[in-house]
Amino acid sequence: MTKALQSIHRLYKKNKLEQAKQELQTLIKAYPKQTAPHIDLGIIQLDEQTPQAAEQSFNAALAIDEESSTAHNLLGVALRMQGKFKQAEQAYQAALSHQPDYLLAHRNLGILYDLYLAKPKQALQHYQQYQTMLGSKDKELENWIIDLQRRVGK
Known part of the structure; x- marks a missing residue:
């Protein structure tokens, strides 16, 4: 999976977002217990200004690992972008509770x-x-x- 993620990161850097998202969806299906593909998909969705979709991706990562500080932090960003400020505060605080x-x-x-x-x-x-x-x-x-x-x- 590491090589696949590296390949996806290269696509992301080249701004080939649709291809990167497709490959992430493939990884999600192949490795349903891994958080990284969900988090990476959410990051792309944030870049595309689709915070609702990103929120779903970060929540999917948290369903796998509820202590993922990265997922909590990025969920906070997605929530803030939607104007859900109290929920964003809770997400950031959750990230800090797991990793001060x-x-x-x-x-x-x-x-x-x-x-x-x-x-x-x-x-x-x-x-x-x-x-x-x-x-x-x-x-x-x-x-x-x-x-x-x-x-x-x-």
Whole structure:
């Protein structure tokens, strides 16, 4: 299956999304207990701006492995794209409950709190956590942190 996924990743990079999706569907049928093909299919669906389909793919991955932090995080992205902000928050929190040091989940939860849920203190906490764990400076995020510190009075 690893070689098949590598081939699909090459198709994805060449923007041959329909072919990549077809090959992923074949893998899903051949390996019904594997999460990777569902997750990869969901990523393509996010790129195609079809978050409802992506939500289904990530939920299929979670039905196989309910502790997949990657699937929870990406499910949060799909839910956020649909305006389902509370569900997105729950998905990001689930990702962090299974993997507390998951950088992207901290970043995504920070974005959700900052831009969609008007919770600047929580956003600041997750941005700072992300920046600390990253171990290097993310200039864009550093600016977001400075802005939030001004807004919350820190």
